[in-house]
Amino acid sequence: MTALPSANPNTKRRRTWRKNAMMPSVPTIALFVLPALILYTVFMVYPLVQALIFSTFEFNGLVRGDFVGLHNFQELFTRYPLNEQLPRAFGHNVAFFIGTMTIQTSLGLLFARLLHRPRFGKRFFRTVFTMPYLISPIVVGYLWRLMLNPLFGPVNNTLRDVGLGDLAKPWLGDPATALPTVILVNAWMWVGFPMLLFGAGLAGIEDDLREAARIDGASDWRIFRHIELPLLTPVIGIVTVLTFIGNFNAFGIVWSLAGADGPPAGATDVLGLVFYRTAFAGGPDAFGLASALAVLMFLFIFTVSVGVQTWFRRLEDKLQ
Amino acid sequence: MRSRARFAAISLLATLVLAMFAGVAMAQDDVTITVWSWRTEDEDAYNEIFDVYEEANPGVTVEFVPFVSTDYNNILxxxxxxxxxxxxxxxxxxxxxxxxxDAGQLMPLDGEVDLSNFTDAILKGATGQADGRVYGVPFGVQALGAFYNVGVFEELGLTEPETWEEFTAALDTIAEAGYIPIGNPALDSWMLPILHDAVAAPRYGGPEFQEAVLAGETDFTDENYVASIAVLQDIQPYLPPDVTGVGYNDARTLFISGLSPIFIGGSFEIGFWKSEAPDIEVGMFMVPPPPESLTGPLVPSWMDGSYGVNALTDSPEESLALVEWMGTVEFGQMFTDKINQLSPVAGTEPTDPLLAEFATAMMENPAAYMLLVDFRYGDPTGTNILGPEIQSLFLGETTPEEIAQSLQDGISQWFVPAEAE
Structure with a gap:
């Protein structure tokens, strides 16, 4: 089957492209690529390399000392209490990601599906659902912190007023509810984003397919499960990778909602906060140590993102 | 016509040249000293203070440039x-x-500047650990104590407690009347070591324990230090319910809204009480020593910061003269009057009655806020460990013994007692 030319349209397209007389010359291509490449190198590659270099040096304040090899990396895993905070924060990031995928991504998909059809209210609800992520995470965190305040917050006051006083919890002050609360607030903020992507994905599926299935007697659920969902695989892949990157770099929302040391007692501590504390509230060697942590976080996020993307691409191929 | 135009041109040129010379002459005499600070909120007060200096020192202009506090360290x-x-x-x-x-970015001041108005304990905060030289002229001192709402105390027939029994009895009375007795936060971890030291420093022995730890004769696992942490468990019932969910600003709101009549904290709150709750009469008392305390009541304090001179300054003479002036009673008195903080300069007297009470209490019962004063020279700092650990204590997840051990484990990674050096 794969030998059929139609099964591999990419090679064909590439061949015609090369033959094309309109193909610009190398200097022309370079001229167009260079501005972006220079900006990218100056603002992305250079700082990354710089961080990598910093991570192998000893620092005293901003003054660079001796080359220490992997000492900073070793410190990350041996210095108390960093050696306990780091794995705990990593665990919280994993929980953050799983929680977000379960709640935010499923809700995003649900809303996208619900808003795919109706003639009225579509635009209104789309706007409403996407509005929170136009606000800065710091502001969202601050607002929700006020809302969830155990003493004066409207959330608990409302619960008490309607006779559900038992449910009025110190949402951000109890280790059992603190991280789930952060995940929910974050989902509240971002749910519109997967919704938009899924919405675009659903709109891209040809109605002929749905009609054909319906004529064959398929229910709405079966159409969704066996036609729409498989065809949304590329979108699911993108959403997963973006969610993963966002969650493992989470900082602003946790910082403003809970605090710099992930209170209470580290229950909301994530890698971003550990980095922040190491870099800005750490000791004299903070610069090297924080750079080492930044390098590790980058390598981890980069590797997993590439891995997940490859996996989804294979899945797409299989489904095709 | 032509000659008139030439005359105009020449006179214009002459004026310009004259103006230039005048400018050069002025620049030779005039010096502008730029002062960087993290106190954006004190800009007006500092400008008023420096106006006085400029008047007394013609030709010197002092430019006060404040930056956002959280970015200040990096900017500096x-x-x-x-x-x-x-x-x-x-x-x-x-x-x-x-x-x-350590980076050699500051000019040593001892020997250059008169520092006779400061005690050694105060100068310690501006002293280099490696070379023992002084690099700053201290400007402020903070002290810990309990603020109380005088109106509520009068309404309930309470007076400032002098013993632990009176203290807890007062707290019970306040609780029965429907108030939250001590409106302190536990969500912001930095307030917790402050609470611990303000309430329980006498239990571990204050300055004597501090000396013993620094000398290596004991450490934080000392039974008295453990017992001092346990004191926090005794006062937890008087703190707000679900205290680990109550933030710093929530707690201050509890105090200024009258919901809670006691707030245990630092003298740096006085300005806030004054501006946000001008109608509430605020008093202060020292928290009485808890049972089995090793000392009488203590007022833990610390030097808040100092003014130093950039080693690369273009005007070393004028800069040194300015910081020297900041060590005089004239500056210290204006500082405490205009900025509502305690001045470390000997001979200054706060005009604000509440601040004066703090000053007297601090003078009569001196102690150092030990974790800040001695245990911020390495990573992790003492306060960074103790804060989240006390949250765990309030949540019932740890014990005073474990906390003391954790503190000792963290600090011993960089702290070398004098004996072992």
């Missing part, structure tokens, strides 16, 4: 490395200033 570290930096800089205290000293 960069500003001190090259041209165009400040002349005089506000410096953090104790461990917070060491990296600038």
């Amino acid at each position: 570290a960069t500003g001190l490395t090259g041209d165009g930096g400040p002349d005089v800089v506000q410096l953090r205290a104790y461990g917070g200033v060491q990296s600038l000293i």
